[in-house]
Each structure stands twice: as structure tokens, then as C-alpha cells.
Amino acid sequence: MYPPKIGYVIPDSIEEATEFLEKHDDAKVLAGGHSIIPMLKLRIIRPSYLVEIRRLNNLHNISKSEEEISIGAITTHYEVFKSNIPLLSETASKIGDPQVRNMGTIGGSISQLDPSADYPATLMAMDAKVKIKGTKGERTELFKDFAKDMFTPDLNQGEIVTEIIVPNYSDYKYSYQKLERKAGDFAIVGVAVLLKVDGEIIKDARIGLTGVNNVAVRAVDAENMLKDNKITDELLEKVSNEVVKYANPVEDIRGSVEYKKKATKVMTKRALLEALKR
Numbered sequence: 706m707y708p709p710k711i712g713y714v715i716p717d718s719i720e721e722a723t724e725f726l727e728k729h730d731d732a733k734v735l736a737g738g739h740s741i742i743p744m745l746k747l748r749i750i751r752p753s754y755l756v757e758i759r760r761l762n763n764l765h766n767i768s769k770s771e772e773e774i775s776i777g778a779i780t781t782h783y784e785v786f787k788s789n790i791p792l793l794s795e796t797a798s799k800i801g802d803p804q805v806r807n808m809g810t811i812g813g814s815i816s817q818l819d820p821s822a823d824y825p826a827t828l829m830a831m832d833a834k835v836k837i838k839g840t841k842g843e844r845t846e847l848f849k850d851f852a853k854d855m856f857t858p859d860l861n862q863g864e865i866v867t868e869i870i871v872p873n874y875s876d877y878k879y880s881y882q883k884l885e886r887k888a889g890d891f892a893i894v895g896v897a898v899l900l901k902v903d904g905e906i907i908k909d910a911r912i913g914l915t916g917v918n919n920v921a922v923r924a925v926d927a928e929n930m931l932k933d934n935k936i937t938d939e940l941l942e943k944v945s946n947e948v949v950k951y952a953n954p955v956e957d958i959r960g961s962v963e964y965k966k967k968a969t970k971v972m973t974k975r976a977l978l979e980a981l982k983r
């Protein structure tokens with residue numbers, strides 16, 4: 706309940722934040738605080754300083770073009786939900802509870818990289834990119850390379866995530882389906898689906914999974930089964946079975962390995978059917 710003693714820094718700019726972080730190798734960024742404060746309260750981490758980035762307004766913009774959408778790192782889950790971004794807004798609406806969504810940020814969520822977090826399934830399916838700034842400059846990389854392992858983002862000391870960039874899938878059907886024990890909980894399994902459909906034929910398919918691996922994955926073979934094929938019950942059944950091959954869950958309080966694999970199949974089918982209904 707009680708965090709350890711800690712210094713607190715309120716920088717005026719991203720440059721000031723990155724310089725401070727580089728000089729103090731155990732200092733940590735504070736964004737929405739809804740992962741880091743619980744960890745401090747349990748004393749799982751003991752950083753020397755928290756560097757608050759919540760007031761840096763140039764990390765707060767959403768800009769849209771026909772090709773892509775860029776989301777500032779400190780955009781809250783609630784703001785992402787309100788922004789009408791195909792698939793991503795629906796995903797944001799299912800994170801935690803209203804209080805969490807009012808504070809938690811997209812940059813914080815991907816920097817935390819909880820294996821059961823919701824955004825990663827969607828960002829993987831979307832081929833999202835992450836923009837990162839440090840004292841030596843800026844770089845952009847694919848989310849799939851950024852997400853190195855559970856709780857392990859590709860961030861060096863002194864670097865801050867500044868933007869998340871996703872292609873604009875405005876002509877796609879989509880659905881994010883989350884299985885949870887109760888409203889407000891992390892996912893047992895989450896399945897993100899994007900489908901481009903021409904009449905009865907699926908022209909493109911993207912499927913991301915969270916909760917059932919160390920990091921979110923794309924079910925590429927299952928996507929390929931859908932591409933250029935006619936939508937039938939048999940095809941959806943076959944694809945849902947194929948997606949299970951991408952699930953390597955661990956047994957925990959949310960269920961057994963067998964249960965989670967079955968749940969992956971059920972949620973995939975549900976996500977495909979919901980997307981096709983759109």
C-alpha cells in the first residue's frame with residue numbers, strides 16, 4: 706500500500722525529460738501511473754525518481770490522414786476510445802474500468818508490455834509502428850520488434866515513447882473480442898481481427914492474439930487461409946482451429962492451458978463473426 710520514498714521531477718519538455726532519464730539510470734517515466742503506482746505500492750520496483758510526462762502537451766496529439774493515424778504517447782485509453790480509429794478505439798474501450806481508462810495511456814501500456822494487455826493484439830494485427838525519442842535523436846520501429854518479451858520493451862535508458870502510428874484501416878471490417886472473468890479484469894484471451902471483404906470473398910485478413918503468449922502474436926497461417934477465399938462456416942471453423950496453434954498459454958488463476966486454448970478458438974470465431982457483421 707505504501708510506496709517507498711521517491712524523488713519527483715516535472716520536466717518542461719521532452720528534451721529535459723530524456724536528459725534527466727539518461728543521467729539517472731534508475732529513474733522511471735510516470736505517464737498514467739496505472740501500472741507503475743500499483744508496482745510502487747507493492748514495492749516491486751524502487752526507482753530513485755519518477756519523471757512525470759503527463760503535462761507534455763506535444764505527446765498528446767492525434768493526427769489522421771487517409772493513410773495513417775498517429776497517436777501521442779500520453780493519449781489516454783478513453784481518448785483513444787473516443788477517436789474513432791478502426792479496431793484500436795474498440796480495443797481501448799475494453800481496457801480495465803472507466804477510472805483506469807481515464808488515466809492510463811497508450812504509451813504507458815505498450816512500455817509496460819503486460820502479456821495480457823489489450824492493445825498489443827490490435828497493434829500487432831495493425832502492423833503498428835512506435836516512435837521513440839532519446840537524447841541522441843529519434844527512431845521508429847515496428848511494434849513487433851519493440852515488444853521484445855513480456856515486460857521488456859525495446860527502450861534504452863533515457864528513451865521515451867512519443868507516438869504510436871497505425872495504418873488507417875478505414876475500409877476494413879474489424880472486431881476486438883476479450884474474454885475476462887469479470888468486467889474490469891485483464892484478458893484471459895483477447896483476439897483482434899481486421900478483414901477486407903469484397904462481396905463474399907476475403908481479400909485481406911489480420912489476426913492478433915493477446916493473453917496466451919509472452920508477447921502478442923499475429924496468426925499468419927490462419928490469415929493466409931482466409932485470403933482470397935469465400936466466407937463459409939467451414940472456413941471460419943478451420944481458421945479458428947488454426948489460430949489455436951499460435952496460443953502457448955500458461956496455467957494461472959485465469960485458467961488451465963487447455964481452457965485457454967479452447968477459449969482462443971471460441972474468441973477467434975466470435976471476432977471473425979462480429980467483424981463480418983459490421
Ligand SMILES: Cc1cc2nc3c(=O)[nH]c(=O)nc-3n(C[C@H](O)[C@H](O)[C@H](O)COP(=O)(O)OP(=O)(O)OC[C@H]3O[C@@H](n4cnc5c(N)ncnc54)[C@H](O)[C@@H]3O)c2cc1C
Pocket residue numbers: 733734735736737738739740741742743758778779799800801802805808809810811812813814815816817819821822823824860864865866867889890891892
Ligand atoms: C485495476 C486495473 C485494471 C487494468 N486492466 C487492464 C486491462 O484490462 N487491460 C490492459 O491492457 N491494461 C489494464 N490495466 C493497465 C492500464 O491500462 C495501465 O494504464 C497501462 O498498462 C499503463 O499505462 P500508464 O499510462 O498508466 O503507465 P504508467 O503506469 O505511468 O507506466 C507504466 C510503465 O511504462 C513506462 N512508461 C510510461 N509511459 C512511457 C513512455 N511514453 N515512454 C517510455 N516509458 C513509459 C513507465 O516508466 C512504467 O515503467 C489495468 C490497470 C489497473 C490499475
